[in-house]
Amino acid sequence: MAPVLPLVLPLQPRIRLAQGLWLLSWLLALASGFIILCSGHLLVQLWPLRTFLAPSCAFPSLPQVALAAGAVALVTGLVSAGASRASLDAARYPPWREVLSPLLLAGAVVGGGLLLLALGLALGLPGSLDSGLEEGLGAALTHYKDTEVPGHCHSKRLVDELQLRHHCCGRHSYKDWFVVQWVSNRYLDPNDQDVTDRIQSNVEGLYLIDGVPFSCCNPHSPRPCLQNRLSDPHAHPIFDPRQPNLNLWAPGCHEVLLVYLQGLASTLGGTLAVTSLLQALVLLGLRYLQTALEGLGGVIDGEGEAQGYLFPAGLKDMLKAAWQQGGVAPRPAPEETPPEGPPQEGPPET
Incomplete structure (x- = not known):
């Protein structure tokens, strides 16, 4: 079974991947920190304005979901920065080998899901304002x-x-x-x-x-x-109804609140989009680095070329194996036994 999206990584590309991943991880941490600031600011601004929103308006849920997405993305960025830094040292990398797979899964499912949900809310909820x-x-x-x-x-x-x-x-x-x-x-x-x-x-x-x-x-x-x-x-000769702004x-x-709140949501949505892209790049790079180092025993400067991949086997084969292991594979039909006929009489005894 061939791996999914394999990539050959010689020594220098492995090192550059680890270094670039460290930089991207810190950019992800900074972007997620900005999400926390933007969502916190929007949450503070909405607090005194909640009286002027209908109870059925779901817009106040946007900063809450974005705040959770930013916190998870911040943890993902910090963990990825630590893992990529440790991968350059064979003595510091072994503790990360057992925890990288759960962290990658949690970052992809929880972090990615929250970011996509918050981005969808940032794009859809301003219309309900x-x-x-x-x-x-x-x-x-x-x-x-x-x-x-x-x-x-x-x-x-x-x-x-x-x-x-x-x-x-x-x-x-x-x-x-x-x-x-x-x-x-x-x-x-x-x-x-x-x-x-x-x-x-x-x-x-x-x-x-x-x-x-x-x-x-x-x-x-x-x-x-x-x-x-x-x-x-x-009543007021000096008042011109055509120019009420003079008084x-x-x-x-x-109009004022609509423009103001939609502007805050637009800024938050742009930050969420950039953070989603950074997190996807970080998780992909970390997965390739992890699988490449597994082939070298955890030593980044090991001899020979290493192969990184997303999944160890084809998706079709993995799904088929999981389906069969779940006990839902079709069972073979039982062999048909010939129908029993009338008992044959033996030869007469002499």
């Missing part, structure tokens, strides 16, 4: 007034911090505040005729105004912030 932010921001604006309702008492503070930090207003624009009641009921005077008229004129009994919270105000505006009666062209933050929080 649009609907997740649409639903989450809409619920946050609706509960802005519920400062005394358990479970929603922090919505006002979180929305204000979001708009102040990311320089945005409303879900898509400042006009989103015109269709939700954002003033708490405890600040409304039930004896005020204007308050009563506004509540009665709304089908849902909400107090709607054409104003925005203070966190929508642009502190760099050259004029005082105008928060109320923004739809009345005669209010123009972009909506949906």
